[in-house]
Amino acid sequence: MTTRKQKTIILLVVFTAIFLVLSIAFFVFRDSLLQQAITKASTKMEQEYNCDLSVKKASFEGFSGVSLTEITLVPKNADTLFSIKKMKTSINVWQLFLGEVQLGSLEIQNGLVQLVQKGNVKNFASFLKKENKEPTSTDKRDYAAFAYRIISNVLNLVPTDMRIENLKFKLDDNGKKATIDIKKLTLFDKEIETSINVQTNTFSQRWRIKGFADPRNKKADIRFFNIDTGAIKVPYFDERYNLKSSFDSIRLKIENIDKRGGELHIDGFTSISNLKIHHPKIANKDVLIKNAQFDFRLLLGSDFISVDSSSTAQFNAIKFHPYVSYETQSDTIYKLKVNIPKMKAQDFISSLPDGLFTHFQGMEAEGTFDYKLDFRFNKNKPDQLVFDSNLKKENLKITKYGEANLNKLNGEFVYRAIINDVLQRPVLVGNANSSYTPIDQISPYLKKCVLTTEDPSFFSHHGFINEAFKQSIVKNIKTKKFSRGASTISMQLVKNVFLTREKTVSRKLEEILLVYILENNRIVSKERMLEVYFNIIEWGPNVYGIGEASRYYFQKAPADLNLNECLYLARIIPSPKKFMYQFNDQGKLRDFAQKQETFLTNIMIRRGLISIDDTIYKSQLMNISGPAKSLLRLRIQDSTVVDTLSIKDEFEF
Template identity: 55%
Template sequence: MKKTRQKAILSLKIISVLLLLGLVLLFAFRNTILDKVIHRIDAKLERDYQCNFTIQKAEFHDLTNLEFHDISLVPHQKDTLVSIGELKTSVSFWKLLVGDIQLGKLEINKGFIQLVKTKNGSNFDAFLHSKKEKDEKAEVNYAKLLNRISSKLMDLVPTDMQVKGFAFRIDDKGNKVVFDFNELALANKKLTTIIQVTSDKFSQQWSINGFADPRDRKADLTFANAKNDTIIIPYIDKKFNLKSGFKSIHFNLENLAMNSGELHIEGYSSIQDLVVNNPKIANKDVIIKSARFDYHWIVGERFMALDSTSTVQLNNIKCQPYISYTNEKDKVYALKLKIPKMKAQDFISSLPKGLFRHFEGMEAQGNFSYALNFEYNNHKPKDVIFTSKLKPDGIKITKYGEADLNKINGNFVYRAVDKGVLQRPINVGPGNGNYTPLSLMSPYLKKCVLTSEDPSFMTHRGFINEAFRESITKNIRTKKFSRGASTISMQLVKNVFLTREKTLSRKLEEILLVYILENNRISSKDRMLEVYFNIIEWGPNVYGIAEASEFYFQKRPWDLNVNQCLFLATIIPNPKGFMAKFDANNKLKPAAKQTEKFLTNLMFKRNILMANDTIGNFPLEISGRAKFFLKQKPTSIDSDKTPVEEFEF
């Protein structure tokens, strides 16, 4: 026992001597080792990224403090990417022993990072491409990977930092913006930052202040204008035609840690007075007074999820989202969204200003709750789950905004918009000689159009979940909006109450207005269908079923037979391109005949048509003014779409 103890003591003494000797050698040759490390970095950047990396002076002060002078990184025949006049830092000795770098303090005086892009390329092109081939078969543990990356990033954030005279510059083919860090200091876990932002249109001073503890992985920061004014975001306005700004952003990171093999990320972010302007969003500024996102992300070995305990609040609208991605045998995407019971008026009042202009001034009574459930498996695309349920509780519209849905029940003037140009006014009512009541239209018109466009129109409440489900499946499979789920109710609202502008605003308003129209029984289905037939476009400058009957067949609406109604039904998605259905002899092409045969058989199968209905049906012949268009080139290709296949913004 005594000998064993003596051997252990001797071993400890030897290890201590060797460690001390190693430290002495490391201290004695630390600058030589540093020079070799710099040369290796220079060789790697030259070999892999075609860049010259130089440091005029680099030296240790004691064992952990380093000082560098005149650092530069210059891609071959490109603008300088990085230039730093003086950099002082300290590193954790114990971290260095295991091959990691953890910065204790950092001081930078003068320098810049600049990203320059010209018609001949950019000075950062080489860094955008990985030099290592990816092993697609290797399975990555998402939690461990993300934890490792976040740990290394946090270690590179010093606990004591002082930056002066440093700038970050962007020059994207003349679209320039400069971020000058007049002050950036982190001391005693308190961050203070003053940034002078300059572009060709404005100059502002930004501030980022608050609590930051990179070692404990926590932060609580406020991003605002130093002069308490609105922050304007540069660069993206010219790059993406997106003008945006906000009053302040608050970011909080409360927890970033591994727990039972899962990485948990918790905190919240909020923004005040957000303003966004983009032609694809809306035709005017969209303003969000306040928004907040309380997040709880969970990352596992093969999955990532936004936990259902997270909340998103938009003004007074509060919802509970759940998002997940699982990559095991199959890739499964899931989205769930719940809006707990809330007042309808609070919802209307909380809608972003400018995004729902037709709702501004609207007043409502009652409450509602909402639930959305979506799940998609890449190996089972036909089994996609999509349910959307809104539960109203005494909802009643007491005052309309710009869109007065009661208009549909009386006489009104309708004007179509074609490529942004208002078309001739059409009186929807008895004052118009071409106006045709539903009772005076051929019964086959209703049967054919509903079969082609919206088979469940008479029973649904504006939306068809099954159509949405099929639409999502096809759009994901084709990776584009190749199929939509537009109902006649949606087309009617779009035409009567909204513009044809292709914006997110218009589509969102369309969805909400359809729900109100259908679920508040504002108009009967027959009245909606009657208005629809009397206003939609059936051809070039042809509006309403009376004009269409004359234009194609020199008939009145009540005289149309099955074949003629089938033809009219199939051109609704693309009325100006009706010529594409005909060959050089003015006869229907095989594809068009096949579409009509499909619809006819479908109506027979559903007992919508009887054998007697097709007696006396002659081959389709265009006898009206439309025949003069048959020799013209179609304005767009008509693809003989199957029912409900257009998707429009």
């Protein structure tokens, strides 16, 4: 009777015999198999990608080594995509038998990889083809499995022993050029070191990557820095996108990549020092973040991708815990949560990036605060958007203002509008100006009309209208552009008095913070804010303040304006310089303008701001009798056809 031990020995002998037969067969026919593999790859490149792949010589070295010379890939009627003079590599035979291609070593000498676009012709266009396959509800991608498979395949192609000499990566985008020349790259005993030369149309530098890399255990700790003095400049983006950026060093550490229970965990750490960015849409100055780091945990499941809330992000002294997720289980849902633990207000102000908050430089504060943000957007149910912003403060107080001294609003000051980067004439906000009008000398009708069109809850909100802000986000997401704002009178006031009209991220962030400080620290009363607002906003060409406006249009004092005149003045605030286009060639209001007046009037009646009795004289024609009449005459004499629909859009509220 055969014992279990004997059966095991027999199985081992059989397995060994099969392995030896396969090894011998592989050794005998390997050159033929290699040529067949190259031919198959060449045929695929030609048929699917319209490219010619050629290898001048291919042979095995030893049991698992492969040597290739003069490898080229050339798209038809386009520039060479890549060429390598000499390449040697070895494959892990044991992994090959298990169905995985895993490189053991790699040597490359004198290689070139280039992406070229000339006009509309790209030498890489064939590789950007999208599959026409329509996804179905039963054909969902398992994000964890897909990502883990991609990561494993990529890391298997990273050899444990590598030496690269003179490998160039070239980019030529219609004359916008960048070359990254890897003079040397070595990976030996898990230590990586490089020497890289970078050349663009605007600068040249020498870079170095150094650190630890263990592709088989999925771990790495790599630093990227400049060999020469000065910061590392990011190539190509300055010419292509007008984005200038640089940094002193970057560190990336991957501590764990693990898939279990259907979830993929990626844990690591990254940091960057002295990151400098300049782009006209961000700020008009260089933005500098001295130190930023991110201790992250990425989680991927079958139907979600997320940054776990245990992650910690920090720039300068500001530390917070972000949670970001993309879910597709039933609906497509985007989530964002931010939690800033209690911190000193002064640490927050001191940590604001240089160049991004110029009006806060020199500001000092006392007290502490903590902050939480909860954002949730369902792509299939956009109107159910969640946006909850909660700031808790303790003894928070501004002790010293920076460039934007909000106390300025309480006294007399000179206001100068900026239009198209041109400083306009000075307007004195104070009683010494004969056109200045205190709030109690402005027609109640005008206050009600302007508040209705611009900010109905001005006296009850604290600078922001949450529901309007949410609706603004929903519309901007739907239109995929910033098509709607949620500006309150407080925000308009801060923007006009302290900031410029530039459309930058910097200006908007400063506006939000300044409005919060203004409204939540009782610096200026609501009545005073509204008074200043009425006396500085533009009401027409070179017309500032209600005192000038009431005379310019109606030859009246602001207190004497009737309902019709107030309805008109409130509606032209969005585009005051185009007021004349509200009138037809008989000097009467166009139909769309009359409908807007009726709509505004009905709203005010429903809200109890005016009564039916207030509208008794509304049927009377409104008469432009002031200096504005001359522009109106020119408009009537002008035979130019005006697009009424586009004008109507500009005056909608």
